[in-house]
Amino acid sequence: MKKLINTPATVLSDALRGIAAAHPDVTVDFDNRLIISKASREGQVALVSGGGSGHEPMHGGFVGHGMLAAACAGEIFTSPTPDQMLAAATAVDSGAGVLFIVKNYTGDVLNFEMAAELAGEEGIQVETVLVADDVSVEDSTWTAGRRGVGTTVIVEKVAGAAAAEGRPLADVKAIAAKVSANGRSMGIALTSCTVPANGKPSFDLPEDEMEVGVGIHGEPGRRREKLASAHDIAEEIVGAIAADFDFTGAPVIALLSGLGGTPLIELYGMYGEISQALESRGITVARTLVGDYITSLDMAGCSLTLVSADDEILRLWDAPVETAGLRWGR
Amino acid sequence: MKKLINTPATVLSDALRGIAAAHPDVTVDFDNRLIISKASREGQVALVSGGGSGHEPMHGGFVGHGMLAAACAGEIFTSPTPDQMLAAATAVDSGAGVLFIVKNYTGDVLNFEMAAELAGEEGIQVETVLVADDVSVEDSTWTAGRRGVGTTVIVEKVAGAAAAEGRPLADVKAIAAKVSANGRSMGIALTSCTVPANGKPSFDLPEDEMEVGVGIHGEPGRRREKLASAHDIAEEIVGAIAADFDFTGAPVIALLSGLGGTPLIELYGMYGEISQALESRGITVARTLVGDYITSLDMAGCSLTLVSADDEILRLWDAPVETAGLRWGR
Amino acid sequence: MTDAVTLATVDAWLRRFAAETAEQAAWLTELDSAIGDADHGTNLARGMAAVVEKLDAAPPADIPALLKAVGMTLISKVGGASGSLYGSFFLEAGKAAAGADDLDGRALEAALRAGVGSIVARGKAEPGDKTMLDALLPAVDALQAALTSGSALGDAVSAASDAAAAGRDATEPLVARKGRASYLGERSAGHLDPGAASSAILVKTLADTVTAA
Amino acid sequence: MTDAVTLATVDAWLRRFAAETAEQAAWLTELDSAIGDADHGTNLARGMAAVVEKLDAAPPADIPALLKAVGMTLISKVGGASGSLYGSFFLEAGKAAAGADDLDGRALEAALRAGVGSIVARGKAEPGDKTMLDALLPAVDALQAALTSGSALGDAVSAASDAAAAGRDATEPLVARKGRASYLGERSAGHLDPGAASSAILVKTLADTVTAA
Ligand SMILES: Nc1ncnc2c1ncn2[C@@H]1O[C@H](COP(=O)(O)OP(=O)(O)O)[C@@H](O)[C@H]1O
């Protein structure tokens, strides 16, 4: 394992020190592993998200004006604990309530559930929105359901803008839920990631193969295939996403994220192919992000997220945001 | 070689298609491999930079309001040609002249030199500023001198802001030259990159070793060392940079860039250590960037750049910029 | 060997479990790496180390307090699915043991069953879903059956441990329907479930502690 | 074998050089990978393929026009240090040959020397800096010496080719002072310079073409 770290055990706390040093507009609570926005938010709904670490800039990089009020950082790939979430809710609630944005993983769901109960007991109004957008996981009531991946970023941005407008908790939750319902994602990997504490790749992948339908935790994908061209990968991903949801009805927000080990020149090459694959299916792209937004440590690969966007979503998407990971309008 | 590409020969043209699709506020000239800003620039000095590809977001990602007017994209790690540069200068000159921002590599210098001659013949006023900031290369009049690396990003931002203020060519050049003179960088690599056309890593590095003093072209560094902790690497890099230039006199702009294959969580961990190493040497950080800004394909590693910043540099740094790779204030 | 579980026994059990998770952490993470996210061993070892610290710093006065302390510590230190599930297990077991001093066989079974019940309530998994329940449910059933047939406590917990191990092994061919492994669909078959593996360790350390007491 | 270089010979030389760079591209890039940026072979092969296309599309009328076309094409298609340096070489060689029809030995030497001079003027390298000049300068000197001592053209260009090869080999122990390899300092020693290697091919293909003509 080759990593720019001190020791596996301190990867998260070291990164938090760096975040604190690099970003004077957030406060880092080292005990509770929280990244908290300093932006004024009086009377506004506060968005709290969080999850295992290793997906940077998500979530800590999305803390700031117009997006998250706080992010809870769990250990690498391990959901944070209810204490952290409760501390976050307590720190950011200004009376208008707190929206938990939760990716659909058993650990995240259970821990946020407990935190919501605890926060409720302390008189904080808490609502939760779940993101479960990964089309490579079969959706079934018999299983844990779909994973939450890239749509989370778009939910956080859009709901954050609604909160910044002063909308009440019920509205912000409804908007977040709409984005979540309108989003679909899929990812592929050329290499595994290496969890620092584990010290070796989570799975082995021969030189000429790729994993199709991977998540963001180094778990293997739905199947292994021969390494394909960017063109064919784009066809496969876009095909699977478009088969799951009709994206021709409204323009989409497209997010092509690297998984941490893929350089931008490859992502742009992929996006060229994706853009064609979308066009050929009659899907219109209104807004685009290409870069590292939701990653999986040092994994090479990418994930595509599409969100079908009505006028309200687009307007909120375009509203000012000022975070380490997404910034425009101020 | 595992890459998200179609074929090695089309990596650049495929990426340009993706850039064109993702960023409606730039025009891509596919024949000349130019990325040209659509931002209005009437009567302003136009900044043109460029270089070999594989360093994304540099330079194409820095095209837009408040930064570059155009970027010329060479083949992977190969400086662009004078034709491209001339076409860029012609496309963006609005009469106030063009500033070429050139990283100090023989190929870049020679090709921009020819382009400047050709542009001069066509009546375009051209000035050139050279960036040569890599302290891991010994500076000597007998050699090609130092490489140009991370300071380039800061030169482009600061000079771009000066141009956007309507300052004349001589001023913009002087400001660019000041930033260039005030900047120092150094990089280390944990892995080599793989040039697509070459198909294999440019150098081999055992599991427990790193290259110290690498550039951004997959060339080996000044020496090979045992893989060290983030703390020790930070001490080494900061020590070398601080030994080369006195950064205690004024606050610095600090840029910690990943080299393409290093995830953000590691970069933040590194930045925590760097921030401490700076503080212990009495160096005050005024502004910070942590992320992928000047990369070397899929290389794992990082480079640190410090620019000693007076009030003018800081003011221009803070001015609005709207590009794919750097954005604030609008 | 005794016929009731004392506070000292429970304390010894959890310290043994902590030592064992530390020792088996790499293996548990390895199992989680095949069908999950490669953190189960690290997480549990971290959590149990915190439990031992807690027990050292403030030794609980009775079994219910100890179980509660363990549950709270796991919930606040582990994270992930198993932190919340094992945490609930101990919290609920502690509640079920409320008021008790030592636990005889029946009381032990009741406490464990209550703990397992809270895992079901939280995680909504069923037997055969390839989770820790596939080790824990058979263990509690075996404990009950042994006690019903008149076995001594030591024999009964040993039977529970054997059942947990068998349940763990039986997860190998299963296709996961809950937890991260469920994302893999058919590809989750052919691997032991890491949570079932750690649960089998939990029951085995109980048996070892009781029979050594 | 002839005693003057005709348009057809120059055309054949450059086609042969194009074929040879395509064949040796991987090796040249390999050399560049050790002490540079792993693109020299790819770049030169791409540039020479463009030259051949250009010669096919619009066959130049005379040697100066041909050399100019080659120079312009390399400058606009190769990029990097070698694109600009080889481009200048051919542009300047073409200028030196201006007005000439066929080139006799002396005229050939003058053209090549002018070309090499423009590499010196542009790149400011000196002999021993571990660059293409370390192959080209000895080659031109050997050509001149052979012609002065009365050798036939074919023998003279063969001597030039041998000198270029020797010059290329002599770059191995050198510490680079120009080009990317200079960034490596002492570590650049122990490797052939890729530009010297391609220059040796340039001179060898000239010798092979002239002696076959
Ligand atoms: N819904 C559930 N019910 C019961 N056990 C579960 C459930 N989901 C997951 N598990 C157990 O948790 C184990 C994984 O724990 P761990 O790796 O620590 O958490 P995470 O999956 O969050 O990384 C699985 O092997 C499984 O036994």
Ligand SMILES: Nc1ncnc2c1ncn2[C@@H]1O[C@H](COP(=O)(O)OP(=O)(O)O)[C@@H](O)[C@H]1O
């Ligand atoms: N200043 C110079 N003078 C002469 N030759 C040079 C000079 N700089 C570099 N070269 C030659 O160019 C070669 C490298 O060419 P190439 O790899 O195509 O360009 P780049 O270095 O821009 O990638 C070197 O091996 C060397 O022979």
Ligand SMILES: [Mg+2]
């Ligand atoms: Mg986990």
Ligand SMILES: [Mg+2]
């Ligand atoms: Mg090059």
Ligand SMILES: [Mg+2]
């Ligand atoms: Mg796990």
Ligand SMILES: [Mg+2]
């Ligand atoms: Mg080269």
